[in-house]
Amino acid sequence: MSDVAVGLDVGGTKALAVLVSRDGEILDELRTSTPHDAEGGAGAATGKVLAEQLVTFAERHSLDVSSLPIGIGMPGMVRRDGRLAFAPNLQTVSGASFPELLRESIGAEFVYMENDGNCAALGEYAWGAGHGVENFVMVTLGTGIGGGIIANGELVRGQSGFGGEIGHMVVEARGTLCGCGGFGCWERYASGNGLARLAFEWATEGRLAELTLKRGGAQNVRGEDVTLAASQGLEEAIALMNEVAWWLARGLANLIAILDTGHFVIGGGLSTAADQLLPSAREYLAELTFGYDKRPPIVVTPSGLTVHAGALGAAKVAFDRQP
Amino acid sequence: MSDVAVGLDVGGTKALAVLVSRDGEILDELRTSTPHDAEGGAGAATGKVLAEQLVTFAERHSLDVSSLPIGIGMPGMVRRDGRLAFAPNLQTVSGASFPELLRESIGAEFVYMENDGNCAALGEYAWGAGHGVENFVMVTLGTGIGGGIIANGELVRGQSGFGGEIGHMVVEARGTLCGCGGFGCWERYASGNGLARLAFEWATEGRLAELTLKRGGAQNVRGEDVTLAASQGLEEAIALMNEVAWWLARGLANLIAILDTGHFVIGGGLSTAADQLLPSAREYLAELTFGYDKRPPIVVTPSGLTVHAGALGAAKVAFDRQP
Numbered sequence: 080m081s082d083v084a085v086g087l088d089v090g091g092t093k094a095l096a097v098l099v100s101r102d103g104e105i106l107d108e109l110r111t112s113t114p115h116d117a118e119g120g121a122g123a124a125t126g127k128v129l130a131e132q133l134v135t136f137a138e139r140h141s142l143d144v145s146s147l148p149i150g151i152g153m154p155g156m157v158r159r160d161g162r163l164a165f166a167p168n169l170q171t172v173s174g175a176s177f178p179e180l181l182r183e184s185i186g187a188e189f190v191y192m193e194n195d196g197n198c199a200a201l202g203e204y205a206w207g208a209g210h211g212v213e214n215f216v217m218v219t220l221g222t223g224i225g226g227g228i229i230a231n232g233e234l235v236r237g238q239s240g241f242g243g244e245i246g247h248m249v250v251e252a253r254g255t256l257c258g259c260g261g262f263g264c265w266e267r268y269a270s271g272n273g274l275a276r277l278a279f280e281w282a283t284e285g286r287l288a289e290l291t292l293k294r295g296g297a298q299n300v301r302g303e304d305v306t307l308a309a310s311q312g313l314e315e316a317i318a319l320m321n322e323v324a325w326w327l328a329r330g331l332a333n334l335i336a337i338l339d340t341g342h343f344v345i346g347g348g349l350s351t352a353a354d355q356l357l358p359s360a361r362e363y364l365a366e367l368t369f370g371y372d373k374r375p376p377i378v379v380t381p382s383g384l385t386v387h388a389g390a391l392g393a394a395k396v397a398f399d400r401q402p
Numbered sequence: 403m404s405d406v407a408v409g410l411d412v413g414g415t416k417a418l419a420v421l422v423s424r425d426g427e428i429l430d431e432l433r434t435s436t437p438h439d440a441e442g443g444a445g446a447a448t449g450k451v452l453a454e455q456l457v458t459f460a461e462r463h464s465l466d467v468s469s470l471p472i473g474i475g476m477p478g479m480v481r482r483d484g485r486l487a488f489a490p491n492l493q494t495v496s497g498a499s500f501p502e503l504l505r506e507s508i509g510a511e512f513v514y515m516e517n518d519g520n521c522a523a524l525g526e527y528a529w530g531a532g533h534g535v536e537n538f539v540m541v542t543l544g545t546g547i548g549g550g551i552i553a554n555g556e557l558v559r560g561q562s563g564f565g566g567e568i569g570h571m572v573v574e575a576r577g578t579l580c581g582c583g584g585f586g587c588w589e590r591y592a593s594g595n596g597l598a599r600l601a602f603e604w605a606t607e608g609r610l611a612e613l614t615l616k617r618g619g620a621q622n623v624r625g626e627d628v629t630l631a632a633s634q635g636l637e638e639a640i641a642l643m644n645e646v647a648w649w650l651a652r653g654l655a656n657l658i659a660i661l662d663t664g665h666f667v668i669g670g671g672l673s674t675a676a677d678q679l680l681p682s683a684r685e686y687l688a689e690l691t692f693g694y695d696k697r698p699p700i701v702v703t704p705s706g707l708t709v710h711a712g713a714l715g716a717a718k719v720a721f722d723r724q725p
Contacts, residue, residue, distance in 0.1 A: 214560050236662065239662055252577075329572060329575055333571045339563070
């Protein structure tokens with residue numbers, strides 16, 4: 080039984096690697112840009128980056144890669160057998176089998192894959208803001224919305240392992256087109272992309288007059304401009320953040336109706352704007368939740384593990400699954 | 403350990419009681435109208451009806467009510483402690499505690515309550531169309547939409563026991579007003595009520611010309627007229643049933659994204675129109691489901707226990723929980 084595991088969190092822009100002890104302490108950490116070239120077949124370039132990270136850890140800490148438990152969190156539909164079925168935001172790795180790639184390249188024997196949102200949920204359940212909560216939902220607000228569901232103390236992986244793709248729950252039938260090909264997905268309204276889209280829409284409609292003037296045109300108003308201006312008290316920006324918070328609450332209320340979740344852990348890049356989103360979202364929940372006043376208070380809390388949630392959860396997966 | 407249990411399924415119009423063996427065989431059955439008078443306090447009138455049903459079974463089959471396991475399925479939010487927190491469609495029983503009422507009136511000691519959709523899910527899981535399927539969703543298309551979720555082989559009851567209220571998942575943000583006070587709930591589009599509402603809307607817009615003429619006015623076109631006419635091949639009626647099927651698929655696709663459910667069991671009153679709904683709904687699922695072609699085929703099957711699903715599941719609850 081290994082004292083340490085490696086968690087690898089592969090995102091659209093960077094691959095984060097952590098070396099983790101059994102009690103969730105991060106002992107070492109590496110960050111590398113995610114390559115987007117398709118050379119060598121599905122996932123080859125990314126597999127090379129991960130192999131380098133693993134070898135670096137092994138050298139620095141005198142570890143044997145062949146016995147090391149390694150977990151990988153991937154943004155996409157990860158099948159129960161570990162193969163990546165579909166990664167809409169990381170096309171070059173769709174279909175890749177990293178366990179095979181890493182066995183062939185560096186002799187790693189214990190490599191386990193899981194969806195990144197599911198990893199984050201498992202990480203928060205083990206060591207973060209969902210610790211000991213038998214029913215909660217992890218919501219990662221990044222470019223899109225990912226997540227993972229813990230019900231009855233277990234991860235809901237579903238039939239094929241694709242559970243927790245909550246960002247593709249449709250909240251506006253026949254709404255705006257999503258990258259997945261669907262219309263009206265939650266992540267078109269309450270994610271980083273959703274904020275950017277709404278900012279452009281509002282700017283075009285003249286509802287972000289000051290920001291548009293400052294940035295020299297509606298097309299230049301970015302999501303970051305809105306969150307910054309809102310934090311500085313600009314009313315038009317606060318109004319837009321409230322709109323995003325309403326959409327966030329709309330999706331959370333749906334998950335409450337379906338799962339009777341009383342606890343949400345909010346992570347991901349956009350959660351840095353948590354101060355501007357979560358208080359309003361909590362208020363909107365009161366009006367949007369079915370039977371709100373019959374339920375105990377609903378907790379909406381920022382991630383305890385922040386940017387490390389996915390990588391830590393991937394390490395937890397490896398600890399749990401290594402025979 | 404009792405060889406038999408009683409399952410009571412309390413609906414808005416009738417209370418169905420079944421006497422059930424351990425292998426799910428129905429040994430006896432009673433149906434009584436659900437009373438809607440509020441006299442005697444929350445649930446008193448309904449409690450009296452249930453007590454009479456239980457006494458009838460006890461007399462007919464020489465059973466001792468005090469040791470009999472009794473399960474009750476209720477349409478509403480049933481707390482884990484067995485109290486009914488909220489029953490929007492059965493106001494006179496909101497807040498009632500039937501375990502207490504039945505202990506006081508007839509000395510029943512082992513009375514367990516559960517939401518009716520959850521009961522149906524447990525019934526189908528034990529003895530019906532979800533038998534042995536570790537991840538499936540029961541969808542009851544009645545006046546509204548109820549349901550129950552089985553994930554990892556267990557019922558998802560959630561924090562307070564309110565899990566599975568899938569009909570109040572919003573699929574059209576700021577859509578039509580629902581009885582729950584929300585807007586755009588799934589059950590406003592794909593239930594018996596949804597069909598009736600759409601029928602009136604279509605008739606008013608002149609899209610059900612033949613039916614409107616036949617029934618002598620848009621206000622007279624009922625849901626049943628549409629399902630009957632559709633079964634007889636009337637095109638305008640088939641078109642409306644396809645619209646309902648689209649909305650049905652819209653909600654199912656959301657549940658697939660969230661839970662990775664690969665198996666749906668469809669029950670409830672409207673499922674008698676299954677022949678007209680399910681084939682189209684299955685086709686729409688192909689275009690509405692996130693990553694559809696990466697998943698194994700999705701099963702959408704009619705209930706195996708039909709009108710008895712809830713009552714049988716309530717009996718299963720009683721078998722499982724009696725110490």
